[in-house]
Amino acid sequence: MFLELAAKRYSCRAYESRAVEKEKIDRLCKAAQLAPTGCNKQAPRLFVIQSPEALAKIRSCTPCHFNAPVMLLVCYDSGDLWHRSYDGWDTGYTDAASAVVHILLAAADEGLGTCWVGCFDPQKVKAQFNLPSNLVPAALIPVGYPAQGPSPMHGDRLPLTETVTYL
Ligand SMILES: Cc1cc2nc3c(=O)[nH]c(=O)nc-3n(C[C@H](O)[C@H](O)[C@H](O)COP(=O)(O)O)c2cc1C
Incomplete structure (x- = not known):
């Protein structure tokens, strides 16, 4: 059931050092490919960061790497985005976020x-x-097997009565 998978996902901030199987990373990339994008422009670009050299580089860019054995860098290509004619808004970050959500849920699965x-x-x-100027880094995703420790906790959620309006 989808809600069980959605509840299983949480923000993991401690990882085992063991490697993640390539087939699993491949399936996360496939999940990102299947995510919806504005006008199907498919702007997201993924970088699978796993070599010691590349991990050292990305760890120098964020305090939130949690020593995960893999880091996914989600960028979007700003060169060919869908723009809303009414106000010029583009879907770059939203396209990237769409891919991120698919990855997070696929990983939980x-x-x-x-x-x-x-x-x-x-x-x-x-x-x-050395990313080209058209690529915009939108999100980082540490990926790995959760380390044993305190039970994972979701952040508090507002009650639906505060966030949902039936009209
Ligand atoms: C756009 C966005 C940016 C976030 N950035 C960070 C971050 O830099 N570091 C971090 O530890 N968590 C980050 N989070 C995770 C949130 O803190 C987390 O999703 C929220 O507290 C709810 O907890 P849960 O994911 O366990 O349900 C981010 C979440 C979102 C959606």
Whole structure:
């Protein structure tokens, strides 16, 4: 049931050092590919960061790496986005967020922990990986097997009566 999977996902901030199987990472990438994007422009670009050299680079860009054995860098290509004609709004960040949510849920389904990380230096990320100017770093996702420890806790949620309006 979908709500069970949604409840299983939480922001994991402690990971085992053991490697994550490539097939599992491949399925996370597939989940991102299946996510909806504005006008199907498919702007998200994923970087699977797993070599010691690349991990050291990304860890220098954020305090929120949690020593995960894999970090996914989700960017979007700003060169070919859908723009809303009424006000010029583009779907870049939203397309990236769409991919992130699919990845987080797919990882939970694989028994993997993740955390959506927005706290990073985007300019430093671009410099460390020599990213072209059209790629905008939108999110980092540590991925790995959750370390044993205190039970995972979701952040508090507002009651639906405060956040949902039936009209
Ligand atoms: C856009 C966004 C940015 C976030 N950035 C960070 C971050 O930089 N570091 C972190 O530890 N958690 C980050 N989080 C995770 C939130 O703190 C977390 O989702 C929230 O507290 C609810 O907890 P839960 O994910 O366990 O349900 C981010 C979440 C979102 C959606």
